[in-house]
Amino acid sequence: MTRASELADRSIIPKSPKIGIIGLGYVGLPLAVAFARHHTVIGYDIDETRIDELARGYDRTKEVSKTALQGGKLKLTSNADDLAEVDVFILAIPTPIDSAREPDLSILSRACQTVGEAIFAMPLERCPTVVIESTVYPGVTEDICGPEIERASRRKAGEGFFLGYSPERINPGDKEHSLSRVIKVVAGQCQQVADELARLYERGAGVEVFIARDIRTAEAAKAIENAQRDLNIAFINEIAMIFERGGLSVYDVLEAAQTKWNFLPFQPGLVGGHCIGVDPYYLTCYAKSVGHRPETILAGRRINDNMGTFIAQEINEALTDGNPTAGKPTRILVLGLTFKEDVPDIRNTKVIDVVRGLEAFGHSVDVHDPLADPEYARATYGVDLISLDDTGGRYDCVIGAVPHNAFRKMSPQQIFDLLTPGGLLADIKGIWRTWELPDGLRSWTL
Ligand SMILES: NC(=O)c1ccc[n+]([C@@H]2O[C@H](COP(=O)([O-])OP(=O)(O)OC[C@H]3O[C@@H](n4cnc5c(N)ncnc54)[C@H](O)[C@@H]3O)[C@@H](O)[C@H]2O)c1
Structure with missing residues (x-):
């Protein structure tokens, strides 16, 4: 019997989860602030300057105001030890391309390692959920992030932690299509994770949610959204x-x-x-x-x-x-x-x-x-x-x-x-x- 079915009659995500946002850039920060209205949020970033600026109420990306930054239950840190009690990790980490225009997943992999190490330090009865928000291609969450977290946590995905994927669709500088006004696609490693994540995003971040068939489908949906836009602009160009x-x-x-x-x-x-x-x-x-x-x-x-x-x-x-x-x-x-x-x-x-x-x-x-x-x-x-x-x-x-x-x-x-x-x-x-x-x-x- 898998851990997922063992858990089917109780919640995977606790009622008042502690949320860890990993990467506080254009995507992570607005999400952290949205969740911090209802939940305790640990906002973690390796960039200490960024953490210092945010702690002073200054967001250099100009997405979040000083009042919003200082209003909720958001704890800012660049110390990975502060992730010890997180129930839901959400990774908003850069996914660039390299000089050969191939995906460079090294930054995301390092962040997965940090999350895996935090999970390793947790008591075994804690079984967190790890959601990737970065833009990736189908298979990255389950075939690359999952194994990376498994190695660092010495636990198995679906048993010692669960995986989810929810692509970010915000449009920087666009105050009309802000986080709460755009439908969020959510997917989970199993139906229960997907349903519970959907509830978390709906109630916790105040967004409307669409549950995708599975993680690969959600990854694929994000991958085609921007490619479609690119192609349409290419035609006009x-x-x-x-x-x-x-x-x-x-x-x-x-x-x-x-x-x-x-x-x-x-x-x-x-x-x-x-x-x-x-x-x-x-x-x-x-x-x-x-x-x-x-x-x-x-x-x-x-x-x-x-x-x-x-x-x-x-x-x-x-x-x-x-x-x-x-x-x-x-x-x-x-x-x-x-x-x-x-x-x-x-x-x-x-x-x-x-x-x-x-x-x-x-x-x-x-x-x-x-x-x-x-x-x-x-x-x-x-x-x-x-x-x-x-x-x-x-x-x-x-x-x-x-x-x-x-x-x-x-x-x-x-x-x-x-x-x-x-x-x-x-x-x-x-x-x-x-x-x-x-x-x-x-x-x-x-
Ligand atoms: N910016 C957008 O408008 C947008 C929209 C949709 C999707 N996305 C996708 O979301 C993802 C994040 O993009 P972004 O624009 O927020 O990037 P960003 O560069 O603005 O922010 C990423 C943050 O992650 C931090 N970081 C890097 N490695 C880390 C680690 N190991 N641990 C903790 N923090 C770490 C960086 O210091 C930075 O502050 C990418 O996959 C991007 O393609 C971005």
């Missing part, structure tokens, strides 16, 4: 390239096409960050492991990955009036460095491809972003962010790269004043396309 060559603005074309009821409203642009530009590679890795050579998914990735270079080429051509050899080095100002609007996150931003591409044409490029962390920008990309009060004169070209609210709020005159006579206003996201330009200024838009 490809038509943007086509129409750019044909002298049409993709935004004008989309405006007309979107009047049809079933036309999908995707926008062109730079696909960066650590989700949409990364998760499809988890799906393609899985595809190859089951003997299928993915084509469409990788084609979409190629298009989106090359978009920054394409945009740099087009802007360079517009700057040099279509004659690349006639150009002289110009001063360019790029507005926005983060991977998307209204977030401070610059990880895997594709704006850097535009900057590098234009520098390769010999232009001098300044970057301004009021949300990005200047130190992180310097350390990661060697970019010294500038302030708009300290531009050192006007620019031959201003590029709207990220449609932060702060840029949308700037008046036409504030933007025009940044340009030299004859300067080029380059609008990647179509935010200024309806503006009428004063005589002498030129515009380029995707």
